[in-house]
Amino acid sequence: MPSHLPTPAAVVLRDLTFSWPDGGTPISGVSGTFGTGRTGLVGDNGTGKSTLLRLVAGHLTPTAGVVSVAGEVAYVPQRLTLDTDATVADLLGVRAPLDAVRAITDGDVRPELFDVVGDDWDVEERAVAALAAIGLPSSPGVLDRTVGTLSGGEAVLAAVTGVRLGRADVALLDEPTNNLDGAARERLGELVRTWRGALVVVSHDRELLERMDATAELRAGSLSTYGGPYSAYEERLxxxxxxxxxxxxxxxxxxxxxxxxxxxxxxxxxxxxxxxxxxxxxxxxxxxxxxxxxxxxxxxxxxxxxxxxxxxxxxxxxxxxxxxTVRDDARIVVDLPDPQVPAGRRIAVLRGAGGRDVVLAGPQRVALTGPNGVGKTTLLERLVDGPSAAGELCTDRVGYLPQRLDDLDDDATVLDAVRSGAPEATPGELRGRLARFLVRGDQVDRPVSTLSGGERFRVHLARLLLADPPAQLLVLDEPTNNLDLAGADRLVEALVGYRGALLVVSHDRSFLDRAGIDTRLEVTADGVVAG
Structure with a gap:
């Protein structure tokens, strides 16, 4: 397919190849360019989009080929929220001058500190003002808060704001709308609309992709770029x-x-x-x-x-x-067994505002709503961990898909990670299940640390669905974050046919509408639901 670039090249790839130590090769002989405008990078899960961004950012070294970048690069990774010890100052990229200013204020007059500060004596005030401009809290000490105390959406917005403040020549964003509520998505969209410099965004968010100047697709080892937003790409395709x-x-x-x-x-x-x-x-x-x-x-x-x-x-x-030339892309197969949940059986109790508890009974489907930072993920975590102020579970047959996907052992192989959730299953059965999630062949023996966000999600989902007996309650926190558009469609189809109870947090309105949600409950600032 021909390339139609509306602007000069900011990134040039020549015969780029990257192989993992175990022999897996997500990028093989890729050539192409990204322009100096805004480019949406799309492609099915596992095609190497995140790996490609890491190569452009210099976080990975090519096995072969060349990456040429016109200027400085800034990168916001998809797994940003897994670094729970990083601070807001780290996300904004102001940690060094901020620490230097604070040290000088405390009486440290080493010359090197003044060199670090340069002209950034008001760095703290500017950083706090930038956070306030995108709707993040600007309370005292906000710059020292860790990622672990932020919602996923707050962490992503802070990181993207840091990239804007740094004014890098080329900015790379990997799934930036994951975890963002509607208002935060609008703020991110405005940041993107007014972006200066080259911007490459990996995303499955149609609304964000519509703000792009060009759309690039990574598929079968080939990078093809089209002028125009995602809808123009779809029409051309x-x-x-x-x-x-x-x-x-x-x-x-x-x-x-x-x-x-x-x-x-x-x-x-x-x-x-x-x-x-x-x-x-x-x-x-x-x-x-x-x-x-x-x-x-x-x-x-x-x-x-x-x-x-x-x-x-x-x-x-x-x-x-x-x-x-005719596309026949493989798609994941999601099948959820019948957990035999009797109608009316109490599955979970959620603590409600004013002492009015909310009972989740039978095959009921409930979505928890509310803005970023209100505590939706925290409520789910406390509920799954055991009886707490958030409520309690009335069944031990629970399948939990966390937002951060951080409960897999990075050093374990994919097969071992899935076996931990199904110790009685044979390796052949496990490989068969993983194949239905497009994790096949040598991929099964790869370390978890080498997985893309979408691959990591599919391994999580496969482990969850291998439970025997099957889960009576599925607790899903932003389940479409790491799925491509086709994968999200398959998950919706499976959930529509699932006969157990469902408790889900998602800012994807299309997903909630299609998944057959019965009830929507708002989470309050007190960490309970408004019944």
């Missing part, structure tokens, strides 16, 4: 795929015609050979004449047979070539 389908039909029709012609030619040749044998048997001609004519006929028939076979093979090759 639909036209190309329609043309590809027509090309396949035309090639198949030609192949069928050439096959029929080859069969007819074979029948004519067989008839001629039978006639030749009859003539010889009847001795119509003298032996020398018969031999001459037989040799000439065999040569002519061989030529006709070879030409017919060549024409048919050429037509078959054309079919195969045309089929390669």
């Amino acid at each position: 639909a036209v190309e795929q329609d043309a590809a389908q027509r090309a396949v039909r035309d090639a198949e029709q030609t192949w069928r015609r050439e096959r029929r012609e080859r069969i007819k030619a074979a029948e004519r040749i067989a008839h001629s050979e039978r006639q030749g044998r009859t003539d010889t048997a009847n001795r119509k001609y003298v032996k020398a004449v018969v031999n001459d004519r037989r040799n000439a006929a065999e040569k002519s028939q061989g030529n006709r047979r070879g030409a017919a076979l060549a024409a048919e093979q050429s037509a078959r090759d054309a079919v195969e070539q045309a089929q390669r």
